[in-house]
Amino acid sequence: MEWIDVYIHEVTKRLPEKQRNDIALELKSSILDALPENYSLEDVKAVLEDLGDPAEIAKNYRDAPSYLIGPDYYDLFMTTMKMILQLAIGFAVAFIFFEGVITYLNSDQDWTYIFTAFGKGIWTVISTAIQVVFWVAIVFIIMERTGVAPYEIAGTGEKWTPDDLKNITVIPKKKGITKIDIFAAFLWTAIWGTIYFIALDRVGIYTQNNQETGLTLLTPIFNQELLLSFWPLVLIVLLCELTLTVYKWVKRQWTKSLATINTIYQLLYTILFLLIILQPNLFHSNLINELSQLFNTTTTSISSILDTIIGVSIAITIISAVYASYDGFKKSKIKNDTLL
Incomplete structure (x- = not known):
């Protein structure tokens, strides 16, 4: 990847996505205009050094002034705050989730407790975010007032130079792993792990007798x-x-090692799924009878429907595992853009 392209990437990644293409074209045109006709690498470095730190260029392109913290500290402040917010809110949500599940299972709460727990979770997230923003802002205000340079806070100890672009690796979108993907994976693991180890007996067919008693468990679905x-x-x-x-969180992109680990996981998950779902007494002994009475049909019909569901589930699981493994290796082969 060309030095100019890496520099432009470092600028535009700090800008709103809708502005990036236009600003990239404008900035590239400005850089090329400043270069001689037959320019060399040294000419490029000289122009980029004159332009300065990409973070400063990005700050100048923003529509709104960034003065929550001083302009020299704003980018580092936002990066730090986002990182801490993700961790703090993630831990807060996980804590509320597990606390809610344990409270629900160890009390006589009905299903409406879900709304109470949800409201409590929203308030916890909001209060956590406020605390994070407040304390991070306080820290940066103190640093700015004491004269600590932004590049010293970042840990580099040096001002930006064009040679810093050599250390930049641009990860293509198709190869990258988003924060949403990572959060969703953690959430999914927490949900199914909690259901299996704590709330398996609550997975069942429910009926509502009247508004006062709420939902009543008719029969569990599975043989616990x-x-x-x-x-x-x-x-x-x-x-x-x-x-x-x-590992996905650490790497933030698909690599061969990550794809290999993913394939091993997909294999283990599929084997376990098949071992469980092919058990002849998988479902609770009362399930078929209760469903036949509920839908006013024969037990044979219910058994046939359940067999179909099992067959479809097996097919979907195997196809999903194969595709996930293939897709991981496919993405790992996408090359990163780098100057080296």
């Missing part, structure tokens, strides 16, 4: 004793899934 007998294997798969998600 059978499913819990697989807990060592489930725990292994759960830990593998967490390891995979953490």
